[in-house]
Amino acid sequence: MKPRALVFDAYGTLFDVHSVVVRAGSTIPGDLHALSILWRRKQLEYTWLRSLMERYEDFWNVTEAALRSAVAQLKIEASERQLDGLMQAFLTPSAFPDVKPALDALKGVPLAILSNGSPRMLESMVGGSGLASSFAEVISVDRVKIYKPSPRVYALAPEVLNVPREDIFFVSSNSWDVAGARAFGFKVCWCNRSQGNMEHLGFSADVTVSHLGEIAGYL
Numbered sequence: 452m453k454p455r456a457l458v459f460d461a462y463g464t465l466f467d468v469h470s471v472v473v474r475a476g477s478t479i480p481g482d483l484h485a486l487s488i489l490w491r492r493k494q495l496e497y498t499w500l501r502s503l504m505e506r507y508e509d510f511w512n513v514t515e516a517a518l519r520s521a522v523a524q525l526k527i528e529a530s531e532r533q534l535d536g537l538m539q540a541f542l543t544p545s546a547f548p549d550v551k552p553a554l555d556a557l558k559g560v561p562l563a564i565l566s567n568g569s570p571r572m573l574e575s576m577v578g579g580s581g582l583a584s585s586f587a588e589v590i591s592v593d594r595v596k597i598y599k600p601s602p603r604v605y606a607l608a609p610e611v612l613n614v615p616r617e618d619i620f621f622v623s624s625n626s627w628d629v630a631g632a633r634a635f636g637f638k639v640c641w642c643n644r645s646q647g648n649m650e651h652l653g654f655s656a657d658v659t660v661s662h663l664g665e666i667a668g669y670l
């Protein structure tokens with residue numbers, strides 16, 4: 452496979468969303484693991500619902516609404532200050548440990564990010580991780596004001612990178628994002644970090660790896 456560009460999903464693929472509650476939730480009473488899982492679940496649900504409703508709000512607002520929904524559902528008593536602490540920490544989730552060496556091994560092919568994140572969130576996260584120089588482009592869904600897996604989102608990558616979709620290798624750990632990207636026409640790598648099952652949506656990955664370091668072996 453000789454792709455002309457590699458495009459990465461951000462949250463869950465390069466950056467660990469669950470690092471946020473671990474780092475900023477320690478003073479919050481309750482089941483923090485459950486909070487982190489439900490927060491992420493709600494965040495994604497709201498992106499899908501808002502896309503269907505045609506009522507886009509950026510990922511920062513969606514993320515805050517999802518947090519408030521999750522704490523209410525779990526009956527967690529968190530103060531405004533504690534919620535704000537979690538939101539601020541969401542601006543700089545930790546990169547997974549395999550990211551930097553994997554990106555370094557992929558030098559030579561243009562790399563980009565295509566993410567639901569708002570431009571401010573992506574700038575803060577990528578800048579804060581010291582990875583900004585690895586990427587030729589960081590592309591936010593905010594340009595088209597709808598969320599993944601809308602094909603309008605995936606279409607941003609060929610447009611911005613000026614590379615045909617079939618020459619793009621898209622990498623995601625989110626199985627539903629893999630299906631969406633494959634349906635659009637990318638070659639797709641599923642980085643199956645959590646050894647989960649593929650969605651039954653009729654589209655599966657071209658390549659499945661368990662960590663990002665394996666990708667270089669397929670190029």
Ligand code: LAC
Pocket residue numbers: 460461462463565566567568599625628
């Ligand atoms: C993103 C979501 C899918 O980064 O995690 O686009």
